[in-house]
Amino acid sequence: MEIKEFVEHFAEQFDDTDASVFKPETRFRDLDEWSSLIGLSIIAMVDEEYDVTLKGDDVKKSNTIEDIFNIVKSRL
């Protein structure tokens, strides 16, 4: 599992935010487009791409995209 690919999948869940904005260290909650609805998309993407179940707290406790990446990686 590569962080680069994970960041790309993460970025695909956003419609209005340019893909170039997304980096491992991006604090996703600071993005204008972030909302709990996008949170659902992230959970769905992780389930689909990595077969890992994220809970609400996993998303809430994470600040950066890399934080979520690390949770997913630890459950692979």
Added chain:
Amino acid sequence: MAFLEFNNVRIAGIAAGVPRTIANNLHPTPWDVVSKDYAPEDFVKTTGVLERRISFTLTTSDLCYAAAEKLIKDLGWSKEEIGAIFFVSQNPDYILPATSCIMQDRLGLSKECYTEDISLGCSGWVYGLSSAAAVLGHGNIQKALLCVGEAKGRVQGDKRRLSPLFGSAGTVTALEYKEGESGFRFHFGTDGSGFDAIIVPDGGARNPATISSFNTEYVEGKETIRLISRMKGMDVFSFGITTVPKSVKALSEHFGFDYLQSDYFVFHQANMKMNNMIVKKLKIPTEKVPSSMYHFGNTNGASIPMTIVAELKNKCEDKLTKFVCCGFGVGLSWGTVAFYTDKLIISDLVEVSDEETDNVHVI
């Protein structure tokens, strides 16, 4: 493993009652509690809920009553034959007595009647079906009504609050004993560690209602009070997309049938994003998956029969039709059922006016 099978019982008919008033989520009502995080358009796009039925007057039992009267007429049943009523809701008419007792009297059924309230939400129709099938399975009681729905809430507080996700509906499923019917095959599950994923914090014995229960607080960006249900949306979402596919597969493996051969898959109408994921994971063709959430919203425990009434009328009544249905939600609780219908009666949708509220059982 929580697998159950009941034979010699069939679904004779299904009806649904909804309030006449339609709320449109692109133009939130003054009572809708809408998150400031996203626009109404984004809400509709993600949840798949454009419209829903609302009323500040009609209770779940009012909607179920209207649906029951219509269904009994459409079936040509006589009321003396009906020996059991199950009422599944989290918004009973009174804390006590049980609403099913009130329904017995309001419908004019015999006093020789088995009545039971079941407190479950979105899994409630499937659980109610198994309770009704168990009671009917010996033929001592021949006909039963399963009333499932959610409408007007039990608490108002300082102002009216509505969630744009949820619509009011009261459904009735008529069941009857018939020897030789293949009946129902069930899988059930529960995970009470998720008890607070959807919860009304105050007003039960754990936290009795006090004046402070009416204080306004903010949960996940939405204003609420501790007497109204709140939801951890992301937790419920991950629960739904993982648990439902597993339950459908467990049922088909246990009873040795190919779930993909079913004619229709009717899932609890949680929200479009969740349901699309479930359907994708089970690799079900979307034309076999009817949905009613665009026009009626998430109708809680009523959503499976509501969807059958809204989407399958004139499509399945006169032919042998294989169903797989799964309800899932608050508890956390889930149930999946496989059954056949044949010569099914689906009543026209019953639209109920605010004047049609119960004016006898009032105090």
